[in-house]
Amino acid sequence: MNKTFTIIKNEKIARATYEMKLLGDVSDITRPGQFVAIKLDGYFLRRPISVCDIYDCSGDGSGVLTLIYKNIGGGTEFMSTLRPGVELDLLTGLGNGYDTKKSGPYPLLIGGGCGVSPLYLLARRLIAEGKHVAVILGFGTAEEVFYEDKFREIGAFVTVTTADGSHGTRGFVTDALPAAGSYTYTYSCGPEPMLRAVYKAAATSGEYSFEERMACGFGVCMGCSCRTVTGYKRICKDGPVLEKEEILWK
Amino acid sequence: MNKTFTIIKNEKIARATYEMKLLGDVSDITRPGQFVAIKLDGYFLRRPISVCDIYDCSGDGSGVLTLIYKNIGGGTEFMSTLRPGVELDLLTGLGNGYDTKKSGPYPLLIGGGCGVSPLYLLARRLIAEGKHVAVILGFGTAEEVFYEDKFREIGAFVTVTTADGSHGTRGFVTDALPAAGSYTYTYSCGPEPMLRAVYKAAATSGEYSFEERMACGFGVCMGCSCRTVTGYKRICKDGPVLEKEEILWK
């Protein structure tokens, strides 16, 4: 799982938001919702970032990995300065990821901020499986919106919300729920307050992706453990995706 | 003195020995025998390296700085991997340097290993002042020899010694002293055992360049202080060059 990737693209796509494409061995990435952990020069701990998309270039596992990250601190700021050609050391294929089998025919995907990122590969996979995918993408303001068109291109039914109403529906993702039509399952990723709101508002069962500060990222240090209905779970290994029924809010 | 330089060349010129050329503001470097202190990513303390040569490109201080360094540990090994275009943060113009005014008409320059490096700019300056310069360059074996021809090209009278006799005179630099003819002053740089031997064997007064482990490199931490006949001296600020008469061997 310890792999060297080469940056092929690293560009700003929205306010403080960057899309990075890397070339390397993506064979360990088996499910949407998994993440990678990036070693950055000068930073001790690896940075966990969700897989936004993978594109398999050959039969041998080598492919393009797409990440979307928000510049929120030293490490992500440093990432945003890296140029194509730079090599990065990644742990790949981390976490359980979403289970597309549970979706039913009409899955609803709800993402907020960078939490939109892992929903892209999830939507692609669900659509490939013949599901009718609706997505609600929530942002603070118009300048933060990304991937709206990309979700449309693959055939998802897209609603965008912004808190200030500068683009799409004004309000939070849950404000777009009534207009989302009926759905068979909910997949969600985003900041914890959003997850809580979705948890309350969503009509169906579903899967929710969580974040915790991590040391190892592969399940050995217990740094990321959270309580759930079914006992403790390591967010990095048994998560980041939890089923709605097992969530125990802090 | 805190300056950004860009590497324009970094190549192996002898066994474990590299020549690095950098472009930047060399205006603080006023004397041969001074040194720079290089910040390297991942290494906490700066690495002190002697100025081998400077070439002023314009009237505004910008020029080419030549360094020669031996790969002896993590920092120098990392340096040897850096490619042209990489920027380095240097403190420049550190140390007192050699005083060419004291040389008399026939200075003798004696260097061992990397200690040969600062003698190059010294020789150039002395020759420019009309002095007749003889140099003795000591190495372990033929594969370690560097700059022999470069000293000849500028008009120095060159003797090379190797400990194993694989090139030039067999033995140590002091074994070449008898054949060096008469000289008016001695300038020396090299490992401490060599400096001691030269100190004993040299017929004249002279200047000797020392090394100590340094923290600041500019005289504020007292990390590099040594006892001398005239009181303590900070090797980084009051040195690295000491006059023969003030040296107190440990």
Add this chain to the structure above:
Amino acid sequence: MEVKRNDTAERCDTSVVLCGIMLDNPVIAASGTFGYGYEFSQIYDINVLGTFSFKGTTLYPRFGNEQPRIAECPAGMLNAVGLQNPGVDAVISRELPLMAKYFHKSAMANVCGFSIEEYVAVAEKLDLEEQVGWIELNISCPNVHGGGAAFGLDPKMAAEVTSAVRRAVKKPLIVKLSPAAADIAAVAAAVEAAGADAVSLINTLPGMRIDLRRRRPLLANEKGGLSGPAIFPIALRMVYDVYKTVSIPIIGMGGVSTAEDVIEMMLAGATAVQVGTANLVNPTACLDIINSLPSVMTKYKINKLSDIIGGAHL
């Protein structure tokens, strides 16, 4: 004799003997950073290790502290995991049988407790397990009956828990010392006198970070334990001091990340070395260290690693 030693010495002998058990090499994965070895065994064959110390075990299951438990630091990290573990019975019934499938050497059982009775109870149970080669007593835990100060801070309390466990177990007993002690060498001497077969050091150093946005301690537990390369010079100094004080073997740890660090620790006085945090940021850290030991030994002209133990002392 001299000649005979040179004749029979293998080139690069990395083996060391720890309390009567031979280790192929001195590299031991540290408790709390290696789980029960399972995740690592999917990355490399963990039988290359000297051995490993599994996660600290308490009498009852513990969830540990609330989130966040991890904070980044320059050249290191803080953890406030709070000894999360399933409790000794689940370790014995579930983890050890699983471990036996992929690790075929004796493992080290890291034992924690909040009273002398708890230490004894946990150690007694683990002492009977075949996979357990050594008992490693983590005396950095607070003594709830002794005012809440950690056992490891005070030579007397450290000696008490050591001799109680000593009486209860047959296997070699290693006592793991806390660097927060005023005089770690005094604690080492006390546990040696109380019957410890070896000491391991250091556990993490108490540290803290503050979240500038929330203006509150970053960790839910406020403070955490500092580990990683940042503490290496402190750990090395303590190993050096303890070596001058005790004659039982020392297991050195604290920031060890390279084969050079292993050699530096051994020169300071360590018979074996534990590697903790390095495993977290580089999953193959132990493997990489073990693989590079021979070439680094050659570089520093070491034929037999056990020859250099304490070599930096005059």
Add this chain to the structure above:
Amino acid sequence: MEVKRNDTAERCDTSVVLCGIMLDNPVIAASGTFGYGYEFSQIYDINVLGTFSFKGTTLYPRFGNEQPRIAECPAGMLNAVGLQNPGVDAVISRELPLMAKYFHKSAMANVCGFSIEEYVAVAEKLDLEEQVGWIELNISCPNVHGGGAAFGLDPKMAAEVTSAVRRAVKKPLIVKLSPAAADIAAVAAAVEAAGADAVSLINTLPGMRIDLRRRRPLLANEKGGLSGPAIFPIALRMVYDVYKTVSIPIIGMGGVSTAEDVIEMMLAGATAVQVGTANLVNPTACLDIINSLPSVMTKYKINKLSDIIGGAHL
């Protein structure tokens, strides 16, 4: 009141008051890393500093330890300079008049000694100097009359030297604590009771490196003091603990290198902050920190820096 404060508050007020003296900002260059300011004054105008603490002064001139005195560490360094200084009389006759030419604020006099008498003698002399604003008592020095242990390790010894100096000087007395104490907060409380006007912490942590080639301790003095970012989480934790214990101001230090670090230290409880090792690797470290304070304050919504002192405590 609230309204009035908001009205008059300047945007980004960096000033703090330290024992009755107002500092333009809380950034103080630390003793031993700034000489007498001379070298730095050739790089930038050092009057931008809150102030600086000059090199530790003893009664008689000291050469200090043999070479080598410096060793590199991950995110830090060891020094074993050994208090090299020209002695108090030369400091007064030579260094202070020179200093007055380029530094126009009150400076902090770092005072060292190997007996209570020496501390008193040095402090008494420096107390009379106009350029000296504060006396900073470095109690990490070994007490040669008290068995060689450092004064700062023991609350009683620390209190003794503090009250002796307190009686001898008029200027504000800052006692600089050693992190090697078993309980630094207890030492802080003891020196507060003995009359200290402030405490500064932390001094360096005892550490060591071994030279793999020579197989000997790298430093001539065997051990040295660890400083730099590596010790920041430890220093921060100690400042936090001491803030809970004393009510005199705290000067926080240990690895501070950025404006963010300054704010973190202040949230932990520091009224001002010292910057040491950062000056050595980046000669403009203090200047850079001071220049970036306003923008970092804005980022974290701080108008008046002194408002956040101890802000991380509930």
